[in-house]
Amino acid sequence: MRDFHGNQVDQLKGRPDGGQAGRRSLLKVTAALLGATLIPGISSRVMAEPTDSENKPVSASAGRSSSSMGRFEARPQDVQILFVDLQDSLTHGSRSITPAALRNNAGVLAKIARLLGIPMTFSLVPVKGKPGELISELRPYSNAHNTSQRLLAPSFTDEAMVASLANNRRQTLIICGFATEVAVLESALGAINSGYTVHVPVDVIGSASSRTESAALRQMELAGALPTSIISLAAKWSPNFSEEPGASVLAAFSEIQTTN
Template structure:
């Protein structure tokens, strides 16, 4: 009897070349599909993370600045190291302009019943003094002397600001890279919403001042001007105190 050897040599687990080729193509297709899925998920995840980060930034800005308009009842102003001997070296704004604008800001504060605080440092071993133009607004009660670069390193000043229970702090001073920068960062850390008045801050270098301003902005501080602050504290110029605030604008000096 003749035996069909092919029947016995046939391996049921062995696939035909056609079937094997189809499976390989299928696996390649599945791998490609899986790769596309992973890529899509990766892109989607990145977009989702970016969206969350953007939302967090928007929420932070909302929490820090409310509706973006200052409320005079929640504002206080801090003048830092605006001293004749210090501002004389200012190059980003002329000392005369810095002085004039500081006086206007202090006058606006008085007209709108916004409390002000002055912080000064010793100069060449002698007690510091505020700009003469600020003298009408200075008193022993609202002046805090310190020796630290940062105002928030001085507990007495921290307590003085906290006593007002106003959480929006407007900062003006000299120099932008030192006293103003450290004040802004310290205030932000302490939970204040911080505005930096750029036409009442000065520096010896435009380049280094720009870097300090960028650092403050990245931390959450808001650059502004005397005019912008004044118009928000007293927006109705048809009656007091807005009409009186309006008169101070003529005394402003461009940087």
């Protein structure tokens, strides 16, 4: 059939449904062809999408979120602590936190670590040609096996210290020390590069300048380190304060010195 211009008229119009069924079939076929030729990746992604126990799709972002949250857990059985360059001859220059508060807080963290069986490692540097001496607050926890002297600023150049950490077989590393811009920063970057999850308690690090310490903390955070505090860590390690060792951990909180 032709119209008055002589053009062919759709023969489907003569059907009872006005050709709607035929057009719907044509649209379905066209859509299928487009899906197969223009966007071939969509069907494969849908088929590969993970599902939960009820066969419901699980978004990729949910999986990433769960994995990221694991970094914040800091479970005591996975944790060890590295104290870097906490020496009287160095810490006396701290201004971002008072030298007394820095030494005291390091001692509090070490006490909590001992209560919970968390391994500790100590790294020192020579000063004026003499071996570095650990602050008195940490000496009760130091021995020949967990303490070493190094010559270079980056602590992860010290093979003895690296071996001590590896022997503990714990992949979450708490890093404390002085100065933040050198010993703590280099230790954090070295640890992250070695595969450790790094937490930095800001009340157990010190610097001669709050301004430069803030820059170093920002750099560590961008690299993947997590800023935290003694109380935040200890509350994760031993959340039940009504019985031991949580009761002793809670008592240790009162010894922490805070400075603004």
